Amino acid sequence: MFDLKDLYQEVIVDHNRSPRNFGKLENADRSLEGYNPLCGDRLTVYLKLDGDQITDIRFDGSGCAISIASASLMTEAMKDKTIAEARLIFNNFHELVTTDGTDIDHDKLGKLMAIAGVRDYPTRVKCATLCWHTLHSAIAGEQTSVSTE
Amino acid sequence: MTFDNTAKKLQSQATVLDIEQIRADFPILSQQVHGKPLVYLDNAATTQKPNQVIETIDQYYRQYNSNIHRGVHTLSERGTAAYEKARLTIRDFINASSEKEIILLSGATEAINLVAQSYGRSRLSEGDEIIISQMEHHSNIVPWQIVAEQTGASLKVIPINDAGELIMDEYRKLLTDKTRLVAVGHISNALGSINPIKEIIDLAHEYGALALVDGAQAVPHTVVDVQALDCDFYAFSGHKLFGPTGTGVLYGKQTLLEDMPPYQAGGDMIKMVTFEKTIYNDLPYKFEAGTPHISGVIGLGAAIEYVNNIGLQAIAAYEHELLDYATEALTTVKGLRIIGTAANKVSVLSFIMDNIHPHDLGTILDHAGIAIRTGHHCAMPVMQHFQIPATARASMAFYNTKQEIDCLVQGIEYAKKVFA
Numbered sequence A: 001m002f003d004l005k006d007l008y009q010e011v012i013v014d015h016n017r018s019p020r021n022f023g024k025l026e027n028a029d030r031s032l033e034g035y036n037p038l039c040g041d042r043l044t045v046y047l048k049l050d051g052d053q054i055t056d057i058r059f060d061g062s063g064c065a066i067s068i069a070s071a072s073l074m075t076e077a078m079k080d081k082t083i084a085e086a087r088l089i090f091n092n093f094h095e096l097v098t099t100d101g102t103d104i105d106h107d108k109l110g111k112l113m114a115i116a117g118v119r120d121y122p123t124r125v126k127c128a129t130l131c132w133h134t135l136h137s138a139i140a141g142e143q144t145s146v147s148t149e
Numbered sequence B: 001m002t003f004d005n006t007a008k009k010l011q012s013q014a015t016v017l018d019i020e021q022i023r024a025d026f027p028i029l030s031q032q033v034h035g036k037p038l039v040y041l042d043n044a045a046t047t048q049k050p051n052q053v054i055e056t057i058d059q060y061y062r063q064y065n066s067n068i069h070r071g072v073h074t075l076s077e078r079g080t081a082a083y084e085k086a087r088l089t090i091r092d093f094i095n096a097s098s099e100k101e102i103i104l105l106s107g108a109t110e111a112i113n114l115v116a117q118s119y120g121r122s123r124l125s126e127g128d129e130i131i132i133s134q135m136e137h138h139s140n141i142v143p144w145q146i147v148a149e150q151t152g153a154s155l156k157v158i159p160i161n162d163a164g165e166l167i168m169d170e171y172r173k174l175l176t177d178k179t180r181l182v183a184v185g186h187i188s189n190a191l192g193s194i195n196p197i198k199e200i201i202d203l204a205h206e207y208g209a210l211a212l213v214d215g216a217q218a219v220p221h222t223v224v225d226v227q228a229l230d231c232d233f234y235a236f237s238g239h240k241l242f243g244p245t246g247t248g249v250l251y252g253k254q255t256l257l258e259d260m261p262p263y264q265a266g267g268d269m270i271k272m273v274t275f276e277k278t279i280y281n282d283l284p285y286k287f288e289a290g291t292p293h294i295s296g297v298i299g300l301g302a303a304i305e306y307v308n309n310i311g312l313q314a315i316a317a318y319e320h321e322l323l324d325y326a327t328e329a330l331t332t333v334k335g336l337r338i339i340g341t342a343a344n345k346v347s348v349l350s351f352i353m354d355n356i357h358p359h360d361l362g363t364i365l366d367h368a369g370i371a372i373r374t375g376h377h378c379a380m381p382v383m384q385h386f387q388i389p390a391t392a393r394a395s396m397a398f399y400n401t402k403q404e405i406d407c408l409v410q411g412i413e414y415a416k417k418v419f420a
């Protein structure tokens, strides 16, 4: 009927239907809530750290398909990464969804490329980045919840 | 209501709307979005403007743009006359007894804030109570929270039931001799519920309280007669009534407005200024400081004339037909739940879907050329009652058609396939 395939790719639909690493992480070292007051999306990101390494990462909450799939993919991408690596992925991802993406190392982003479709939907970029900003703040050790507005 | 008026209204009620012709008046409706004919179902957010409004504004800027109420030159006199004529049109539209009771502002939001800050702040004090309801738009909640904080008054909230109706028994229990003001919406933007506003006003008066009605969602759908309602204040926005953005109206009873202090200060709201003493202008100008939205108000006058020509009775009848059709159509969609099933409703349909977030639905429908609203609709307490983060909302005006509702249903079915 109409072409939405760039936004709602199979990967996104799949990660929305069965999000990975979903549910509270008991004994998390850090947890932080992110909230998008415009659409009511509310996610919590949980981290387990061993020194400089993210040994476990989970999330829970509710949101649209884009925000849930983005969070699910993010947790997959971040597991077992060092904080420096995590920051690099964050920066790459941010480029991916907010620029035309010419400088992006596609191989490094792997499955995260599926989210690139939001670029064409300015109102939906915040859905995709909610969990990422929350993670970023959690890594930085912030305690107060993150809001997109 | 005079006999003439009744006769006119009955006559218009009998006429069947010529939707094709009406749609031709709205140039925006004939475009394509994402290669599909636009289906505009976001009328509770803002309505589209007919040529008659667009041309009236165009004419003002091309032929007699000027500042009003001060120039002696021809353009200014024309501008002033057109502006004041619009005020009379608005007065008659809501059947106010005098144009002094028609304050021209930037929107319903400003109208409510004016009452909160001018009346509320000067009259309320510790121990006084303001009653609002759980289905209010944020613009009829936050101004009262602020004035409550400023004055020490407290806020009481009429709860709603699961159909999205005010629980009137609870309202009766909230009313006491401490109640000073009741501020309730005539029609809910998130649910479409039509509140028993006359009863709400009468009950407030029984307790000696004033009644403010937020009519932002009512004026485009139903005949409003402020004298019959006997409300003390009535607020609405021009842009939801097929007029320009940045226009709005506060109706207030003259005796109340006369005693209220100015809300903003500046040019036009004064009679005489010396450094020793300033004499405020008469109504309605006392509340209209500064250069107003001249073209907007003139455009709003044109919008009301347009609506009057079709007739609100005929509009309401047609929209009710659309509502029934859409309610039935959406009810057949598996996994869809309508939020807001009040017995008395206008053509506003909020709903949620199993496994599809409203936001995703909104994007998918947009690709089919269908514009709906998704989110909390500036009515977060309504979402809290239903324990949902957001809804999708299709809101219809008299230029919408049953075919467009069929498109909506097809779009929803397609969205289900995307997420299947």
Ligand SMILES: Cc1ncc(COP(=O)(O)O)c(C=O)c1O
Pocket (backbone or CB within 6 Å): B044, B045, B106, B107, B108, B109, B110, B137, B139, B140, B185, B187, B188, B189, B214, B216, B217, B237, B239, B248, B378
């Ligand atoms: C019920 C209700 N009240 C007040 C408002 C505020 O209107 P405006 O933003 O035009 O001032 C709205 C607008 O959505 C509304 O639906």
